[in-house]
Amino acid sequence: MGELPGQPDPARRSRTPLSRQRVLSAAVALADEGGADALSMRKIAQRLGVVPMALYKHVANKDELLDGMIDTVVGEIDPPVEGADWRSTVRLRVLSARRMLLRHPWAPAVIETRMKERPAPTPAVMAYLEGMIGVFRAGGFSLDLVHHAMHVMGSRLMGFSQELFTDSPSSAAASSPPPEEMAARYPNIAELAGAVAHEAGSVVGGGCDDQFEFEFALDLTLDGLERLRNAAATAD
Amino acid sequence: MGELPGQPDPARRSRTPLSRQRVLSAAVALADEGGADALSMRKIAQRLGVVPMALYKHVANKDELLDGMIDTVVGEIDPPVEGADWRSTVRLRVLSARRMLLRHPWAPAVIETRMKERPAPTPAVMAYLEGMIGVFRAGGFSLDLVHHAMHVMGSRLMGFSQELFTDSPSSAAASSPPPEEMAARYPNIAELAGAVAHEAGSVVGGGCDDQFEFEFALDLTLDGLERLRNAAATAD
DNA sequence: ACCTGAACACCGTTCAAGT
DNA sequence: ACCTGAACACCGTTCAAGT
Numbered sequence: 001m002g003e004l005p006g007q008p009d010p011a012r013r014s015r016t017p018l019s020r021q022r023v024l025s026a027a028v029a030l031a032d033e034g035g036a037d038a039l040s041m042r043k044i045a046q047r048l049g050v051v052p053m054a055l056y057k058h059v060a061n062k063d064e065l066l067d068g069m070i071d072t073v074v075g076e077i078d079p080p081v082e083g084a085d086w087r088s089t090v091r092l093r094v095l096s097a098r099r100m101l102l103r104h105p106w107a108p109a110v111i112e113t114r115m116k117e118r119p120a121p122t123p124a125v126m127a128y129l130e131g132m133i134g135v136f137r138a139g140g141f142s143l144d145l146v147h148h149a150m151h152v153m154g155s156r157l158m159g160f161s162q163e164l165f166t167d168s169p170s171s172a173a174a175s176s177p178p179p180e181e182m183a184a185r186y187p188n189i190a191e192l193a194g195a196v197a198h199e200a201g202s203v204v205g206g207g208c209d210d211q212f213e214f215e216f217a218l219d220l221t222l223d224g225l226e227r228l229r230n231a232a233a234t235a236d
Numbered sequence: 237m238g239e240l241p242g243q244p245d246p247a248r249r250s251r252t253p254l255s256r257q258r259v260l261s262a263a264v265a266l267a268d269e270g271g272a273d274a275l276s277m278r279k280i281a282q283r284l285g286v287v288p289m290a291l292y293k294h295v296a297n298k299d300e301l302l303d304g305m306i307d308t309v310v311g312e313i314d315p316p317v318e319g320a321d322w323r324s325t326v327r328l329r330v331l332s333a334r335r336m337l338l339r340h341p342w343a344p345a346v347i348e349t350r351m352k353e354r355p356a357p358t359p360a361v362m363a364y365l366e367g368m369i370g371v372f373r374a375g376g377f378s379l380d381l382v383h384h385a386m387h388v389m390g391s392r393l394m395g396f397s398q399e400l401f402t403d404s405p406s407s408a409a410a411s412s413p414p415p416e417e418m419a420a421r422y423p424n425i426a427e428l429a430g431a432v433a434h435e436a437g438s439v440v441g442g443g444c445d446d447q448f449e450f451e452f453a454l455d456l457t458l459d460g461l462e463r464l465r466n467a468a469a470t471a472d
Numbered sequence: 473a474c475c476t477g478a479a480c481a482c483c484g485t486t487c488a489a490g491t
Numbered sequence: 492a493c494c495t496g497a498a499c500a501c502c503g504t505t506c507a508a509g510t
Binding site (some may be wrong): 152225229 | 246255271322326327330331333341344345346347349352353376377378381384385388417450451454455456457458459460461462464465468469
Binding site for chain 4 (some may be wrong): 276277278288290292297298
């Protein structure tokens with residue numbers, strides 16, 4: 001009663017100190033409500049009862065904020081269930097990812113953009129991929145087939161995995177943890193990345209041919225549609 | 237030689253009068269070079285040697301500019317080839333769409349965003365869908381199966397067709413052409429929309445169950461992966 | 473009637489001035 | 492040493508003042 005609405009509450013502000021997680025949560029909530037366009041550093045700060053500059057202690061800039069938001073929502077995807085066959089495990093997980101995207105309608109476009117202009121996957125994305133690869137491997141898929149499958153699933157749901165294994169000179173490796181540490185934390189990803197890198201032999205930049213992977217997924221889809229059409233025709 | 241670079245050239249400016257198409261072309265070129273973030277009304281105007289306000293004679297605002305840009309690049313997708321079977325026709329067309337998206341890396345995220353917050357398809361998008369439906373129909377697909385196929389292909393490549401046929405109260409119908417005119421111009425879309433609308437009977441808002449369509453496409457994909465795995469296993 | 477410059481309400485981020 | 496307000500260089504768009 002004694003408070004004006006919209007006025008920051010100094011008591012609340014100092015009780016819960018600002019943290020990276022609190023900044024990211026406020027940003028996600030803001031984007032959920034008004035879309036990515038409604039998101040601004042100034043509005044996040046206002047919602048937290050804080051001066052805009054205070055945010056920069058916890059996120060370097062807006063790009064890093066967006067990366068953190070992606071990591072937050074990808075972390076909401078359920079981990080693979082234990083003890084089920086590969087097919088229902090993948091199915092459940094993809095449906096969980098879809099529910100996440102329905103909760104956060106701004107996410108696909110932001111993921112799409114960020115992945116394209118800086119293909120450095122965040123920890124939660126790495127964990128997602130690691131788990132998915134593990135499920136396929138446990139289901140008896142060869143490394144080669146898992147590679148195709150990851151491209152198929154990636155384009156099925158998000159921009160994930162599109163450019164993940166580009167061991168190209170410039171980008172990724174620089175800021176990433178050293179290979180040994182990565183191999184320990186993400187063994188399935190490391191194994192797959194190694195196989196893909198060696199696969200194409202001496203071709204420069206070799207490894208993953210995006211055009212081939214795209215056509216592979218497209219043909220798999222066309223196969224499925226053709227089978228459905230033929231089944232419907234013979235059923236008449 | 238007598239010109240300072242970056243200085244607008246009054247002769248050039250008046251020789252070719254501004255037009256909606258020239259504005260859109262400049263916007264697309266700017267986005268191709270620097271991404272969607274580098275796109276601003278002010279920079280487009282500068283590139284055209286024109287004062288920013290002059291653009292508003294040809295596009296109502298930035299949202300309408302983005303819609304126009306989408307229409308422009310979707311219009312670059314090759315039309316269906318004549319006389320080939322449905323499968324190679326669809327294949328060629330999707331590969332053409334992919335080449336377009338590689339030329340315009342900003343397009344997927346922009347399409348994703350615009351389709352989500354205003355699902356009013358532009359003419360070129362309508363023409364793309366119309367052609368694709370026609371190919372499936374000519375290939376012997378039932379209306380029901382074409383509906384599924386469009387969802388499968390849509391999520392395969394872009395956000396297209398995701399929410400296209402929502403005949404929901406609020407949005408679309410208002411600014412669209414009257415039904416008869418649309419039926420004349422896009423007969424395949426009209427037929428499919430009609431079938432989908434009546435399909436689910438008396439269910440409110442009925443017609444297209446997005447969750448069902450998503451799972452349909454997912455299961456089609458999982459079928460394909462399972463078949464590949466089994467083929468690889470028996471080949472050993 | 474048309475066109476356009478200045479102005480408004482924003483934005484992300486820098487930086488110097490305060491404590 | 493830390494924090495932060497003012498300031499800078501942008502942005503989309505309105506609107507009144509010019510022709």
